[in-house]
Amino acid sequence: MPAAFSCRALEKRYGSTRALAGVDLHVERGELVGLLGPNGAGKSTLTKIACGLVRASGGEAEVEGAPAGSTEARAAIGYLAELFRFPGWLSAGELLRLHQRLTSSDGGARERDELLDLVGLGDARATRVDAMSKGMQQRLGIAQALVGAPRLLLLDEPTSALDPIGRRVVRDLLSELKGRGVAVLLNSHLLSEIELVCDRVAILSRGELVSAGTPDELAQPRAVEVETADGVLEYPRATRDDVPAIVAELVADGHEIFGVRVRSSTLEDAYLEAVASR
Numbered sequence: 001m002p003a004a005f006s007c008r009a010l011e012k013r014y015g016s017t018r019a020l021a022g023v024d025l026h027v028e029r030g031e032l033v034g035l036l037g038p039n040g041a042g043k044s045t046l047t048k049i050a051c052g053l054v055r056a057s058g059g060e061a062e063v064e065g066a067p068a069g070s071t072e073a074r075a076a077i078g079y080l081a082e083l084f085r086f087p088g089w090l091s092a093g094e095l096l097r098l099h100q101r102l103t104s105s106d107g108g109a110r111e112r113d114e115l116l117d118l119v120g121l122g123d124a125r126a127t128r129v130d131a132m133s134k135g136m137q138q139r140l141g142i143a144q145a146l147v148g149a150p151r152l153l154l155l156d157e158p159t160s161a162l163d164p165i166g167r168r169v170v171r172d173l174l175s176e177l178k179g180r181g182v183a184v185l186l187n188s189h190l191l192s193e194i195e196l197v198c199d200r201v202a203i204l205s206r207g208e209l210v211s212a213g214t215p216d217e218l219a220q221p222r223a224v225e226v227e228t229a230d231g232v233l234e235y236p237r238a239t240r241d242d243v244p245a246i247v248a249e250l251v252a253d254g255h256e257i258f259g260v261r262v263r264s265s266t267l268e269d270a271y272l273e274a275v276a277s278r
Contacts, residue, residue, distance in 0.1 A: 003029070004029045004152045005061075005064075005152055005183065005185060007050075007061040007068075009059035010049065010059035010060070011058035011059050012054065020045055020046060020057075021206070021207040023046065023209050024209065028183065032174060032186060032198045032199050033198060033199065034194035034198035035047070035186065036191065036194060037203055037204035041205050042207040042208075047185065052068050052069025053069075055069070064076050064151065076152055077150050077152045078146050078153045079155075079156075080142055080155050082156040082157040084141050086141070089128060090129055091128050092132075095129065095140065095144060096116070100147055100148070105148040105149075107148070113125070115147065119142050120166075121136060121140060121143065138158065138162055139170070142170065152185070153177065155184065155185070155186050155187065157189065159190060191271060198215065203270075203274045203275065205274065219264060219265050221238070221263070221264045222237070225260070227257070227258040229256040240262045243260055243262065
């Protein structure tokens with residue numbers, strides 16, 4: 001079974017500007033993958049290629065085995081752009097009805113009601129877009145991306161305008177979608193959100209994939225510190241599994257042990273290190 005999304009040696013140039021330089025990435029079905037990188041790293045370009053909005057200069061990109069941008073690929077995706085605009089005079093229900101027509105969804109009123117309830121806007125069906133807060137519009141944007149039950153969801157900064165409660169709603173939503181087998185490629189600057197919800201993380205810098213793995217794999221333990229009567233002893237690159245042997249050796253040598261701490265890096269540390277290395 002093909003991956004929900006995959007790209008191989010993906011390249012994109014805008015004139016002399018290199019946006020993507022041979023990126024290999026895959027998102028399995030039911031997997032949440034976070035896409036990280038500084039401004040200009042190529043995150044939005046990769047997402048737009050997956051949607052078929054931008055044509056690659058080289059390499060391949062596929063959605064469920066179909067070329068990105070093809071009719072088959074477009075039918076499988078839902079997309080929320082970072083800078084989206086909805087007609088202010090439409091109500092939430094009318095906006096979803098419009099997108100049902102655009103995607104040829106036959107879900108009707110039941111689908112609209114379920115999606116609005118899913119994003120916490122069940123009481124705002126008749127509320128016009130221009131009367132909504134930015135956070136409500138953001139959640140409505142996620143609802144429209146889910147019209148037609150897409151199997152791959154492409155989200156570009158979906159929580160940037162949300163308060164902590166709104167972010168929690170989106171996190172819970174993403175977890176539920178994962179349980180339904182929906183794959184998600186999440187482009188965000190909020191490392192804490194990525195760390196909480198994503199199965200894997202891919203870090204782009206200057207158009208290249210510079211690091212990838214689970215949040216735990218990227219946030220590797222950095223050292224073990226042991227507080228003794230003679231001061232703090234540091235064991236670089238040691239992990240939690242090394243602690244018993246380290247303590248046993250120190251006790252055997254006559255040291256008094258007052259405390260042990262495993263010093264780990266965070267996803268932010270891994271991100272900054274990967275980006276700084278380029």
